[in-house]
Amino acid sequence: MRILMINPNTSEGVTARLEQAARAVMSPQTVLDSVTAPAGVPYITTRTESLIGGVSVLEILSEHHQEYDAAIVAAFGDPGLGAARELFDLPVVGLAEAGMLTACMLGGRFAIVTFAAALEPWYRECVAWHRLEARCAGVHTLSGAFRSINDVQEEKASLLAELCNQVAASGEADAIVLAGAPLAGLAAQLRDQVPVPLVDCAEAAIGQAETLARLRPAKALAGSFRRPAAKPSTGLSPALSARIAHDTAQ
Amino acid sequence: MRILMINPNTSEGVTARLEQAARAVMSPQTVLDSVTAPAGVPYITTRTESLIGGVSVLEILSEHHQEYDAAIVAAFGDPGLGAARELFDLPVVGLAEAGMLTACMLGGRFAIVTFAAALEPWYRECVAWHRLEARCAGVHTLSGAFRSINDVQEEKASLLAELCNQVAASGEADAIVLAGAPLAGLAAQLRDQVPVPLVDCAEAAIGQAETLARLRPAKALAGSFRRPAAKPSTGLSPALSARIAHDTAQ
Amino acid sequence: MRILMINPNTSEGVTARLEQAARAVMSPQTVLDSVTAPAGVPYITTRTESLIGGVSVLEILSEHHQEYDAAIVAAFGDPGLGAARELFDLPVVGLAEAGMLTACMLGGRFAIVTFAAALEPWYRECVAWHRLEARCAGVHTLSGAFRSINDVQEEKASLLAELCNQVAASGEADAIVLAGAPLAGLAAQLRDQVPVPLVDCAEAAIGQAETLARLRPAKALAGSFRRPAAKPSTGLSPALSARIAHDTAQ
Amino acid sequence: MRILMINPNTSEGVTARLEQAARAVMSPQTVLDSVTAPAGVPYITTRTESLIGGVSVLEILSEHHQEYDAAIVAAFGDPGLGAARELFDLPVVGLAEAGMLTACMLGGRFAIVTFAAALEPWYRECVAWHRLEARCAGVHTLSGAFRSINDVQEEKASLLAELCNQVAASGEADAIVLAGAPLAGLAAQLRDQVPVPLVDCAEAAIGQAETLARLRPAKALAGSFRRPAAKPSTGLSPALSARIAHDTAQ
Amino acid sequence: MRILMINPNTSEGVTARLEQAARAVMSPQTVLDSVTAPAGVPYITTRTESLIGGVSVLEILSEHHQEYDAAIVAAFGDPGLGAARELFDLPVVGLAEAGMLTACMLGGRFAIVTFAAALEPWYRECVAWHRLEARCAGVHTLSGAFRSINDVQEEKASLLAELCNQVAASGEADAIVLAGAPLAGLAAQLRDQVPVPLVDCAEAAIGQAETLARLRPAKALAGSFRRPAAKPSTGLSPALSARIAHDTAQ
Amino acid sequence: MRILMINPNTSEGVTARLEQAARAVMSPQTVLDSVTAPAGVPYITTRTESLIGGVSVLEILSEHHQEYDAAIVAAFGDPGLGAARELFDLPVVGLAEAGMLTACMLGGRFAIVTFAAALEPWYRECVAWHRLEARCAGVHTLSGAFRSINDVQEEKASLLAELCNQVAASGEADAIVLAGAPLAGLAAQLRDQVPVPLVDCAEAAIGQAETLARLRPAKALAGSFRRPAAKPSTGLSPALSARIAHDTAQ
Structure with missing residues (x-):
């Protein structure tokens, strides 16, 4: 294949x-x-x-x-x-489709978590295009700037873990999609720090x-x-x- | 202006x-x-x-x-x-936005009527992007081929009038949006032949x-x-x- | 005309x-x-x-x-x-219809801002009747009393500007409809104080x-x-x- | 009471x-x-x-x-x-609210059946106002004129029974609301002729x-x-x- | 009967x-x-x-x-x-169906209030199964443990009254359904302490x-x-x- | 694994x-x-x-x-x-979840096709539970009886292919989910006879x-x-x- x-x-x-x-x-x-x-x-x-x-x-x-x-x-x-x-x-x-549909099998509603606020409008339109709004508990983003797109996942790992924990604590999301190609591979590292299943979009x-x-x-x-x-x-x-x-x- | x-x-x-x-x-x-x-x-x-x-x-x-x-x-x-x-x-x-929002002021639900079946998927996605699906009574298209995009409105005028009448007869649509840039100007000519208000997208x-x-x-x-x-x-x-x-x- | x-x-x-x-x-x-x-x-x-x-x-x-x-x-x-x-x-x-549909051309979701809490239930039903709930980011109202319906826009101008800024800061609304006939003409004055487009319903x-x-x-x-x-x-x-x-x- | x-x-x-x-x-x-x-x-x-x-x-x-x-x-x-x-x-x-909510307890979706086509637009808005559209399988009406509003239920009883049977045969409705004050009392007479539960709005x-x-x-x-x-x-x-x-x- | x-x-x-x-x-x-x-x-x-x-x-x-x-x-x-x-x-x-449909006749949206956080996921699915989400302003629960299921209503009465008041103060709910069989009969006692109508599910x-x-x-x-x-x-x-x-x- | x-x-x-x-x-x-x-x-x-x-x-x-x-x-x-x-x-x-989510990646809307009319109500509730109704173009079933649940796929293969073709011809569905455990393995045989992608639920x-x-x-x-x-x-x-x-x- x-x-x-x-x-x-x-x-x-x-x-x-x-x-x-x-x-x-x-x-x-x-x-x-x-x-x-x-x-x-x-x-x-x-x-x-x-x-x-x-x-x-x-x-x-x-x-x-x-x-x-x-x-x-x-x-x-x-x-x-x-x-x-x-x-x-x-x-x-x-990538979004795979991440979201995979998350659908891990609970009723998934949240999308990513590293930059600028991504939110486009991600929301993506959720709507896939008609998955009833399954999506929101797009949550970090607010600050980042240094390099290639290394943003190392730079923001702990802030993203914290944000995932806040989202999970709200009780609204049964799973979290770590969104954005630059975060590929991060879920495997944060998995144990977050109390709901994390979906890595590249894996999905x-x-x-x-x-x-x-x-x-x-x-x-x-x-x-x-x-x-x-x-x-x-x-x-x-x-x-x-x-x-x-x-x-x- | x-x-x-x-x-x-x-x-x-x-x-x-x-x-x-x-x-x-x-x-x-x-x-x-x-x-x-x-x-x-x-x-x-x-x-x-x-x-x-x-x-x-x-x-x-x-x-x-x-x-x-x-x-x-x-x-x-x-x-x-x-x-x-x-x-x-x-x-x-x-053009679609203007036609649809103008039609919203002429009734509860509008139908979209156009000249080629190939347009339907894209038009439906457009209605969804504008989140006007609750106002849209469907996309209705002619089924045959056409000769020239520049003159399609003359070629198809009577078939379009007929289709508009079928759509109006269903009772589902309060107004009809004549869709597609090549049909600009046609509504003024068909207006008297159709029993619901017609919206010309260029006029709108x-x-x-x-x-x-x-x-x-x-x-x-x-x-x-x-x-x-x-x-x-x-x-x-x-x-x-x-x-x-x-x-x-x- | x-x-x-x-x-x-x-x-x-x-x-x-x-x-x-x-x-x-x-x-x-x-x-x-x-x-x-x-x-x-x-x-x-x-x-x-x-x-x-x-x-x-x-x-x-x-x-x-x-x-x-x-x-x-x-x-x-x-x-x-x-x-x-x-x-x-x-x-x-x-007036509401014109304001809301016009706001739809300025962004994905509009908020409705008005001067009295008593208006909220009726306004919400109006949004629903027009089937524009997917486009509406909420009805936001001032909470206090007002002196005169004829002069409420002068009395409340600065509070309304402040409320508009709060709504805009939430990021939920791409445009704001200044709602209520007594506010006709106010948008032109507040336009420069609010970071999203304001719609004046009488103008619309x-x-x-x-x-x-x-x-x-x-x-x-x-x-x-x-x-x-x-x-x-x-x-x-x-x-x-x-x-x-x-x-x-x- | x-x-x-x-x-x-x-x-x-x-x-x-x-x-x-x-x-x-x-x-x-x-x-x-x-x-x-x-x-x-x-x-x-x-x-x-x-x-x-x-x-x-x-x-x-x-x-x-x-x-x-x-x-x-x-x-x-x-x-x-x-x-x-x-x-x-x-x-x-x-009357509509009582009929519809009672019908909700008899199945997933109810149809509304009435005696005059003129009633459909208003009835549809009523269903929407009550936010029961997800439970409503449509408003179905007879098409002809009637002689007297006071006696319309006797005049149209057999046509209404026939329409109810058509609606039930479609499989879309689990129950039927016989709608319109002039039909009060008719459900008791048609009950045995229709294969889904009938709701009389006055009884409800x-x-x-x-x-x-x-x-x-x-x-x-x-x-x-x-x-x-x-x-x-x-x-x-x-x-x-x-x-x-x-x-x-x- | x-x-x-x-x-x-x-x-x-x-x-x-x-x-x-x-x-x-x-x-x-x-x-x-x-x-x-x-x-x-x-x-x-x-x-x-x-x-x-x-x-x-x-x-x-x-x-x-x-x-x-x-x-x-x-x-x-x-x-x-x-x-x-x-x-x-x-x-x-x-019991839920009766409580919710009865509440629908007391206002536009009802909130569900109950005594244990563990009930929320199941209750939400129940609201969805009945397709009453457009009428439901949320499921609100107390957060602590309780001693005995048989006496939980006495144990939690004042906390539930307080929670009902918070929900009512939000303005989102026109009525409140006191949910859960163990709370049967409690609404009659709390009715005067809450500013929106309370629905007792057993009564309903x-x-x-x-x-x-x-x-x-x-x-x-x-x-x-x-x-x-x-x-x-x-x-x-x-x-x-x-x-x-x-x-x-x- | x-x-x-x-x-x-x-x-x-x-x-x-x-x-x-x-x-x-x-x-x-x-x-x-x-x-x-x-x-x-x-x-x-x-x-x-x-x-x-x-x-x-x-x-x-x-x-x-x-x-x-x-x-x-x-x-x-x-x-x-x-x-x-x-x-x-x-x-x-x-099985349904896997079939439907997989079908989501093959087009906008999927139809569900199965062998017995009795399955329709339960399947519809399943689609609703997964909140995939916006992606589902209907549940379509054969109407007759069948001889043996173990061999129903051989008995009904040609009727199912015919039904799939009717559904595809309607233009409403971009893909078809062949539903029901007894049909496992059938999609591979019918794939070439149907003009939209077929999803086998066991494979999915x-x-x-x-x-x-x-x-x-x-x-x-x-x-x-x-x-x-x-x-x-x-x-x-x-x-x-x-x-x-x-x-x-x-």
Whole structure:
């Protein structure tokens, strides 16, 4: 089974963390590759950046989709996920989606905890897009600045543990999703310090991608994720333009 | 009052129809300009194309936002609307948003009627994003192909009138939004053939843009549409990159 | 274009404020008249008073509806709005409706801020009737008494600014609707003191009434706002009774 | 225990049917009186008429509330119910409310079946006001005209039985509320012809009024149904005006 | 009229309190019997115990259902209510259901107040099962331990009154349901100390059971509460097994 | 990794099908055991039988929970799932839950398709309990009888394929969950005959159980799934009684 992890952020260090966390729990039989977006922003935090990152996801998938059994959109907020799911034939799962749906199996309501207040509006829209608001007990964020996106999880580990404990103490959440690609791998370290189950999104995403790949689902020919009809375009990458045009080379 | 109408589609003919419909009802004091996306697809119908069109909207606004009192994202589905609203200081309204909110004042529930089945999934997601599902009595589409996006409204006028009558006869909708930029101006012609009020989105959008401009709302400094903090980026248009970077030239 | 503003309160001073705020932003081509309810209460705050004010709205419209292109029910809470919309042929917009729908174009969720705690239950029911609860971040009120309904906006201006700032600081609201006819015109003065966009309901209402009038929507012949069948009645004003009876003189 | 049944319609024949149905099932110890609205329309079917009937309910209660342990607003749609509940000290239950809440104890979802299509919009708003939409499987109506409101239940009995059977066959409804004051007493006759439980609203209302009276609930001093503060008014009936003014004689 | 009150808890003292509270308000013509579960736990507080108690309810009903006109599942949380309603022919009402629906007639939103924090998750699921979340302003519980389930209402009376006052002061609740079978009869004592109406669930349940019995509803032959087809089983009580098997002796 | 699959039905043949379907897709490293309920009914279809099956699940888990890393409640409808999740320390996933959450990653809305109309009410309640109604496009069932629960998938394969095609043709569902333990393994055979992705619940469940086990989530010490306090009981199996009593042997 071959799985492609796409980091729509341009930070190579974040990609490394995502891959490391996934490798720690994936099946020995799984082959995992990862790609970092060549353009965009170092870490996506806004609706604007999510649009830009979403196009990157489509461009990367249009180059590589034929080589994999499943793909992961590896930024919380799942930029481009719906578009990827309609445009390509392989199953695609989002980092947020995987984290939230996995958390659903650990209790009635999950809270989302992350490291920067700027992420909240985009994360809330992500929860709404997935229609999981009835399962979500809120998005909780640290308030201060951080030094480096690559090392934010070490810098903020103890503050995040504290925030998780506050959220758990409120009694509203049965589980907590540690959100944001830069936090990949942190849950394993904080697990014993927090009184509700913690979900690591990279761990969840590799598990969900494996599950989807094993189901070998047929590409939808009906419903809202059927492949759109061929269409010409201008100004896109050649591979993406070809995929949209149903150019058989892609 | 100066208003900019942005067509995220690359079809100049559609831009002309949008502008004509808006000019027919706007205040004599209003100055209206329009821009057609230089890249992308001729008409946006999918999640994929909405992402691409959304980036076009941001690029166009980053060039022109300082010259206008309000802007219109002139494709039903409102590509890039949330991003535009957070990134720029002027009020921005979407074509779908304007049509739907105007329809809300004409009855309890509105139906959306359009010319192509391919539009339905994207339109439904648009209704959900605006959290207007409780007001929406469904998205109803014609099923066949069409010849030219520029002339689809003439080609399909009688079929659309028939569909509107079927929808009205169901009793579920108090008003009908004629959706899709290519249908701009059609409502005025079908109005007498349909037993519930018809909303022309271009007419609604210019009215809403004028209303917003007159309110002179302050740019949000709090809430989820405050301007994001400055951030570096790669691979974007110079103007958009500068706006994201808080480069003062923009 | 001729627009009628109906104040279902008996306070002439409030009518004057509403008219002044509307005139400040309306198109030069618009003709605006206003009527104050001859009977009822000085300012509507409860379900009981909303019923009474709603009948006043119907009585006033039955006298004047044929002379106007659109009408405004100029009390927040929109007494009689649904009834007016079904009974008469011209478009009718409510003060709350206009304020809330306009606020929807300025962000995801709006808060309602007003000057008296007694208004909260009725306002909440108004939000629910419009099915805008998913867009509303709460009704926030001052707690103390006030001296005069005509001058409450001067008396409470600084307290309202403070409350708006508290609401904005919570991060829950992207925009604030300054609610209540007696506050008409206040938003223009507080705009610079509050970090999210403020909506003045009188400004919004005149803009929405103009937009509706320009669309020239046909009276619904189907749906839930079609005109009810003729019916006899007793004890009503002659004009209202005649309108309900389909007496052709009305 | 003394209960007042208020018919906001002006049809005495309907009052007689309501009273007869209630007496057939009430406790022998209960004393039931009824009042018919002196003004308004013969049978309420619209938002407009509901406003007018709602004021009648308040006027009647302001005359008689001190003599009773509970009151029934005996028109489906519950005109004036919220206002009555805030303005007076005794428990008040609506005909629709009683029918729907009783039906909730007979299954997951209830359908509403009635005799005239004109009633549907108002009934739907009533369901929404009570926030029972998740329990309601729709409002189903006969489509034709009827001869006399007093005898409509005999005229339409077989058509209503047929409609109830269609609704039950759909599998969507676990119980059916026979709605509309003119149908009071009909459920007892149709019960054996319909495969899901039928709820007679007059039977339900007297049962609920008795239950409320036995609980002897204190008048709310807090919450949204606390009694509004005293206020002057003009143009209302003396008793209603006095109640609103906290005039101690009332 | 004969009504059976089933206590799915094994505490006889709680049964006595339930019966006493019901007798205080029921019609003189009503005959009330009660049964205490012979097996299970002294007081149900969890999902686990609710499953166990639910089976007890079915076993008890399978022995006695033919002798009664209606039955009450007398534990808040309504264990086994849905199953009982589908399996047996007589109307069955739950203690929580009766309390909540009765509270609905006393205001827009009710709060649930009870004596132990352990009850909250189960109570919340009960509110959701009844689809009354839009009417519920929260489940509020005392936090400490208690000495005896039979006497917890005396032990906690003043703390519960205080908690009710806090809840009422928040303005969110129009009425309060005093929840939990062990609190049966307490509302009558606290009524004057709390500024919103208090609902005693045992009082509400007997009233609702009487109302249902008077309606003589037919057993559903359609819808989701029709009696399931006959099925063999192993390991159940003989009477329950026979009822499930449509063994005519039951 | 050791996983326990619990069939709350008494049909050994169904257990064999579940196990076979799971083994076909599980990781080579996973050890899977299964247990069939010793008492109850051959196949659970109703609320009543779900209660009974739920207690079986708890009894089985109380015997075996210490030997496994995760458990599966292997009946669609997930009897006892919430109770199992609160009472035991290992992660537990339901067959319906796994099928529905997996389907969520294949599109916006999933339909549930099964072989017997009797299953619909219970399945609908299961969807509601998981708060996935916004993602569910309905429960669709065959209408006729079947010969043997063990072989129903062969008997009904072509009818189920036909029903799946009808559901897909409606355009409402992006994916279909083939529901019911007796259909385990059928999706692999029908996959090519249906134009939207099919989810096999047994395949999904083993995938989800593996994912949960790899996350090694801590048992909740807070939130609504914390372990309940110790409590005495009567009439339960010794192991279940001991687990509820916090008897250390369990």
